[in-house]
Amino acid sequence: MTYSKLASASAIVLAATTLSTTAKADDLTLCWAAWDPANALVELSKEFEAESGHTMNFEFVPWPNFADRMLNELNSGGKLCDLLIGDSQWIGGGAENGHYVQLNEFFDAESISMDDFAPATVYAYSTWPKGTPNYYALPAMGDANGWFYRKDWFDDPEIQAAYKDATGQDLREPESQKELLQIAQFFQGREIDGKTVYGAAIFTERGSEGITMGVTGALYPWGFKYENTPGSYDMEGAVNSPEAVEALEFYKEFYKTATPPGYTNSYMGESLDAFKSGQVAMAMNWFAFFPGLYADPNTGGDKIDFFVNPPQNVAGSTLGGQGISVVSYSEKQDAALEYIKWFAQPAVQAKWWELGGYSAHNSVLQDPGFVDSAPFAGDFLLAMNDVQDFWQEPAYAELLLAMQKRIHDYVVADQGTAQEALDLLIEDWTETFQDEGKL
């Protein structure tokens, strides 16, 4: 009798639990760019599915169309994405236009502390207005623009001797932007293994954000600032400072004298292709690609090594990376928040790094074994110490396209001078901020 009552009660509890789990189980869609880390996230999310009972679907869009596709989705109040790993520059628009759910209350309720994440990533990926404790995303994927090179070529005694003859210096990982150019120029047009190779692949893409992300890799080390005083939108003398002009001239010289022919509209994909096909000695790209490059059977392993964007007047790297946000138009916000809670756990973050994602969690980054956990881990930490990001204003797309045009006009199309390009950029940006009512 007792057994039968116990069995009945157990059956009821089991049924109730099953029913409640079934009722809560949701189909969540996470939207992101289609690239290597996205595949790692799919793998990682299987654990979440097993733990929560929710099903994860993924919408990955190739980088050149990512912003267009996702911003259109947000602007039209689309319900495709419950979770969005959006670019850092979208945070202003996401917050001000009501696309992202503010996460402060949720973080407080679930004891998720932003102090557990690298400060640079919290500032860049999560806060709006910048630097205030208003959070619209959890740092998901730390990233910066870095460099990789053909270690086997750099280690070749004949090439080393030739470099010494040509420059009087040792061939090594560059320690300044000017040394970077010198090395790239040395390799430009050189015969290696019976093949003509070139200096470096850099970003020159016109349509989306490519050349801006590339040129800021030179501008930041020269000390470029967007404003004289942060938040003042006072750009005259900052954006077009003598240092900025010099950096822009440097980038043009780099493009003209040390890149492969035909790389007039190249971004991430072209940079990877140039390196993997053995065309270039060095290439710039996002750290996110480094695990894949290291694993490449032809040009990875012993043949590759990595370095942080070299300093010039100061240290500086272009920020990449993204935070994960809950889309306010989603009808499954509770399940989406559950995912964020799960993702914020130190154990999940450790697994995320292990699979090829760049965790921004302090428990991962400050682990004593982190620096030696991958050949690029130390450089990643260095880069994240000195990252700088583009405007994150709601009108960021307008600001970005203006910069794309002015920089491409000068660097690739040879129009005007660096000073004129930056002066015109200030005019464009001033007009945008006036339209926004900020000036």
Add this chain to the structure above:
Amino acid sequence: MSDRTVDRVAQATPVRVARKIRGLSDRAIAWIFISPTIFLLLAINIFPLIWTIQLSFTNFKANRIGREVKDVGFRNYERILTDSDTWLNMQATAHFLFWTIFFQVLIGFTLAWLLNKKFRGNDLWTTIIVLPMMLSPAVVGNFWKFLYQPQIGLFNYIVSWFTGKDPSSFEMLGSVQLAPWAIVIVDTWMWTPFVMLICLAGLRSIPDYIYEAAEVDRASKLRQFFTITIPMVLPFLMLAVLFRGIENFKMFDLVVQLTGGGPGSTTELTSINLKREAFEKWRTGYASAYAIILFVTVFGLASIYVKALNKVKQR
């Protein structure tokens, strides 16, 4: 039985409906038939046009729905027309329009004239020649990008073979001087067959007896060409020019695939700029004014052209 339209319609419809129709005038029935079309036309063409005109006088941004929309008068128009970049885009578009039409008419007519001669394999050659226009512009853009690649591109190697220049010494898509011509070449390659087909239809519509009469009058082949062939094909040619002109004025996909508007803004045609303003920068009011300016330009030019075409037809 009466032969009125209303009766014919009534006969062809079910009895209950027919009774109702018999009470209507011809004019009323005509309205009933055309009203769905008129409704669709109003909904799809006229309403958006009026709305666009209205938006063009505001600072509206479609991605900022909650933001206050201000009436800015003619400021958007003034900004567009005084912006030197607008005129550079117009120049790039004019260059593209003029040269694509020039080459397509020249080559298209020549091919049509050759194909109009009776020879073996005529149909096969016609089919081969029209293949490019059957491809998707995205596909054409991508494979021409490879053809123009300075290191491995076939185009550069062919030029190098004829000129002796190093293939990687020039960049068709990366050079400010060459990129405008690169897009002209691709569009010409793709759309010349279209012009050729229209010209071929024109050539085949000329009755043989006209040439026979000219032969009897001992007119030379050259004279026959200029006094019979050209005047009789001219309306067809002008129609082809109109079609290609309108199409190329709004050219977008092919050029975006090839150059993305670069290098710099060298190949940024008006349609590319319009798309950037409207759907990347989200300056909806500004983009609406831009669209209206383009609409007026195309409409004005097309009207003048159609009048000229009608005059040629009446001759």
